[in-house]
Amino acid sequence: MTTTLSRRGFLAGGLAAAGALAVGRHALAASAAPFRLGLQSYSLRGYREGDKSSVEKALAVSHKLGVRNWEAYPGHLPVTADEAAIAGYKKLLGDAEVQVVGYGVVPIKKGSPENRKYFDFAKAMGIEYLAIDPDPDAFDDLDKLVDEFQIGAGIHNHGPGHRYEFIDDIAKAIAHHSRLVGCCIDCGHFLRSREDPIRAAEVFAGRVFGIHLKDVKDAKHFTILGQGDLNTPGLFKTLKSQGYKSLVALEYEENEQDPADDIRACLEEVQKAVDSL
Template sequence: MKISSRFFAFIAALLFVTSAWAHPQLGLQTWTCRHMSFEEVVQFAAKQGVTQLELFKGHINPAAPREENLKKLAYLKKHGVTAYSIGVSGTSMDKEKNRQLFECAKLFGMKVIVIEPKDQAQWDMLEELVQEYDIKLAVHNHGTGTVYGNPATVKHVLAERDERIGVCMDIGWVTAAGFDANEVFINYGDRVFDMHMKDKRLDGEDAKGRPLDTHIGLGNSNYLQLFESIRESDWSGVMAIETDSPDFQNDPTEFVARAKVFFEKHFPGSH
């Protein structure tokens, strides 16, 4: 049986598309633009060519009237931008208050909520909401001395929980806490649902004694090996550009533009 050249062309195209799907997506954590209004940050992202937003609490209120958030959803659609997540979101022992997060995520079509529960007693209740809504939770890490600053603590939480509970890996803070981002990513396996693309320098500190933020790719985070592992694992989540630097946040234009160039250099064709 003779196989036509069209068949091989179809297979090649299919493999190309499949490969493209496996790339990570570029996003923006709107904490980076915390001095902007919701409308301003949506316009900013659209202008920068970044279509995936993780909204921090200054840009979205889960307890707001439904009509208010529907207007925000319409504004996002108008500008071709998607709110893929909300975080880092506060949680408590009040289940109905936590439910507001899930209802908000459901309204926006979000598949993951980023949280950092200070009290680990909340996990039973949060797991129940994950199972009820079928929306993932991703625990975020900050630096040394915080609840989830050590990846071993996070792994312990994951081992006991629904597989829809995973990680939002903040690459900069992983580095600042003294861990290798690539090794941490590999060790988490398939439980990394989201990443904050941030970089830290370990040769200096800010006024609060924290490692300094820098342009992504210029700090001590092990991005080269991490990107290689991302490609090898076909990880296709969102890497959200983020900075804690007040200097960058005053005008994040250059910071975001340079981060986008850095990302696209390593993942050409990703959006």
């Protein structure tokens, strides 16, 4: 199921009834590029059952918020080749009206059999891209996998000190590799590294596999969207100009135990950004 943003009923009530992701008060103009908005399910990691994150609870919150697309993190849907387990995942997701568009972050290591497991799992689940943290010597292996499976792989930047901290480092790493290897732009971590997420969208145009939409103030503090330094309208404007079709996944890392109200406030900020286009 592919969902397209209109400008109606973005928040929980209207979306739960409509079964499609929407933004704002009326339909987007015909010239406006469609966006798929969702959550990086890590945002919902604090909803737990015992000592583990509960995918059932996370899906229930996601459904209540009206969010219908996920980039799932492995704590919610551990990688498996078991057909019965995959069928169980699909039933849970279907009951919550949630589609997993992306998955990660996962490591990619030279010669590791685990690499193929991620792609096999993505294919079985209908996942479009993986957010990855590849070892520098693993790109030849990665090229073969993305070309075989036709599943995109976006390098996830993880902020200060990470080996893929800077835009230019990622651009250099992918320069001579498959066009299905690109960047999963984490806006918050780029801001922590004093990099511009809009420049990242421009540099990696055509090779953006997932966006983690989050805000940071003064390169230090994660905030509710709109309270930090991210130019959210500018980012959406850039993505629109590129005809970006992949997922924009809100990721909210604060208030771990019960972030639903804060996530709702972030979604309202997205509404304003899309309304401004």
